[in-house]
Amino acid sequence: MNDTTIWITIFALGVGTFLIRFSFLGILAGKELPDWLIRHLRYVPVAVLPGLVAPLVAWPAATGGALDPARAFAALTALIIGAWFRSVIGAVFGGMAALYLAQLVLA
Amino acid sequence: MGGAYWQGFRAGAPFVLVIAPFGLLFGVVATEAGLDITQTMAMTILVIAGASQFAVVQLLTEQAPVFVAVLTGLAINMRMAMYSASLTPHLGKAAFWKRALVSFFMVDQNYALSIAEFESNPDRPMPEKLAYYFGAVTPLAPLWFLFSYIGAVAGKAIPPEFALDFAVPITFIALITPALRSLPHVSAAFVSVVVALALAWIPYNGGLMLAAVLAMITGAAVEKKLGQIA
Numbered sequence: 001m002n003d004t005t006i007w008i009t010i011f012a013l014g015v016g017t018f019l020i021r022f023s024f025l026g027i028l029a030g031k032e033l034p035d036w037l038i039r040h041l042r043y044v045p046v047a048v049l050p051g052l053v054a055p056l057v058a059w060p061a062a063t064g065g066a067l068d069p070a071r072a073f074a075a076l077t078a079l080i081i082g083a084w085f086r087s088v089i090g091a092v093f094g095g096m097a098a099l100y101l102a103q104l105v106l107a
Numbered sequence: 108m109g110g111a112y113w114q115g116f117r118a119g120a121p122f123v124l125v126i127a128p129f130g131l132l133f134g135v136v137a138t139e140a141g142l143d144i145t146q147t148m149a150m151t152i153l154v155i156a157g158a159s160q161f162a163v164v165q166l167l168t169e170q171a172p173v174f175v176a177v178l179t180g181l182a183i184n185m186r187m188a189m190y191s192a193s194l195t196p197h198l199g200k201a202a203f204w205k206r207a208l209v210s211f212f213m214v215d216q217n218y219a220l221s222i223a224e225f226e227s228n229p230d231r232p233m234p235e236k237l238a239y240y241f242g243a244v245t246p247l248a249p250l251w252f253l254f255s256y257i258g259a260v261a262g263k264a265i266p267p268e269f270a271l272d273f274a275v276p277i278t279f280i281a282l283i284t285p286a287l288r289s290l291p292h293v294s295a296a297f298v299s300v301v302v303a304l305a306l307a308w309i310p311y312n313g314g315l316m317l318a319a320v321l322a323m324i325t326g327a328a329v330e331k332k333l334g335q336i337a
Contacts, residue, residue: 005173006146012177013163014153017184021210024191025199033192036327041189043295043326044319045158048183049283050296051303051318052162056276058304061169071273078277082284089125091281092132092274099270099277 070106074099111235115220115242122216123246129157130251132274134258135265136161139272140168144259151255155214155248158282159183165275166312175312182319190218197225197236209240217243290333295326 024031033041057075059065078095081087130151137147142164154160159180166176190213198209221240225231231239265271287293299322306314 003146006142006167007149009163009167009173009176010146010150010153012173013150013159013180016177016181017154017156017159017187018210020181020184021187021191021213022207023188024195025206025210026203029199033189038189038192039327039330040323041186042330043291043323044182044185046283046286046292046295047299047319047322047326048162048179048315049158049279049299051299051315051322052165052179053276053279053283054300054303055307056165056273059307060273062270062272071270071276074273075276075280078280079284082281083287086285088281088285089128091284092128092277095277095280096270096274099273103270 070099070102073102109238111231111238112242112245115217115224115239116245117242118220118224118239119217119243120246123250125216126247126251127254129278130254131258131261132271132278133157133160133164134255134260135262135271136258136275137164137255138259138262140164142259144256147259148252148256152252154180155212155251156180156184156187157251158279161275161278169312171312175316179312179315182316187213187218190222193222194218194225194240197221197229198233198240200233201237205237209237212241212244212248214244214247216247289330291326291329294329295322298322298325 019027024033053075057072058067060068060071062068063071074095077098078091081094082091085091133151134147137150137160138144142150150160150163162183163176163180166179171179191210194209194213198206201209217240220243221236224239225236283296287296299318302318302321303315306317308314309317
């Protein structure tokens with residue numbers, strides 16, 4: 001990964017994200033979104049992020065791609081805290097605490 | 108006007124508790140991934156959308172091609188097209204440069220606060236709505252920048268025993284699980300996970316792209332089905 005690659009990525013993401021934010025406010029001058037499109041856009045975050053996470057949990061790079069009990073336990077803890085308490089920060093700290101605890105116990 | 112600004116400011120302030128640790132973590136993760144401090148700050152200031160920033164940095168460390176990294180980041184940010192559309196009836200009459208500023212500083216928190224306020228008080232004059240919106244983002248954006256910077260500077264000092272490689276998946280799980288609030292959301296997430304794992308062998312993260320599209324269609328289809336029953 002060289003500097004040019006990183007800079008291209010940063011600018012493409014920055015400009016693209018601005019255009020998404022500006023789309024209806026600026027460019028499309030307040031056209032109504034069709035219902036079917038709104039219905040799909042609603043699910044974009046839950047469609048992208050779980051698919052991104054799943055391989056990272058199943059095959060962590062840090063263990064050479066082998067399923068790691070400590071990391072799996074941490075992911076499960078974060079999932080339960082997030083779903084149960086609806087707390088983003090609680091899930092982050094709980095998940096990392098579970099990871100350290102599991103590494104300590106399993107070491 | 109000033110009243111509306113400070114009303115927004117007070118509403119946004121508690122979210123500092125969420126923004127600060129994420130900013131810190133982004134700074135750490137980005138520098139670990141090989142971005143220097145200038146690049147980390149450029150990304151954090153130009154993009155101001157944490158989830159997409161984490162995703163792009165993660166994909167760059169996996170040596171994914173640039174277009175895959177950027178497309179994934181933009182896909183995560185597509186939800187903001189919906190925000191843009193729903194703000195337009197309230198702020199669409201503002202001057203062009205003000206609408207550009209509204210767009211630049213659009214984040215989940217100030218959007219959610221503003222749209223709730225605008226819908227409960229639709230007759231408020233547009234300048235007051237604008238003031239509220241910018242008030243709500245005032246405590247958030249500068250702290251996002253500041254804590255990214257602290258993380259980027261401190262990052263190299265954090266030893267590998269802290270297993271920060273796994274902070275990224277944990278962060279994504281934390282961000283997404285509170286959103287799993289209905290059957291369509293849960294169905295979409297389930298399809299996303301299963302397809303991404305099953306198609307992980309496709310090069311250039313093609314599996315993730317397919318998983319996202321199928322999951323989105325699933326969520327929308329389940330929603331429609333449930334709506335027809337009700």
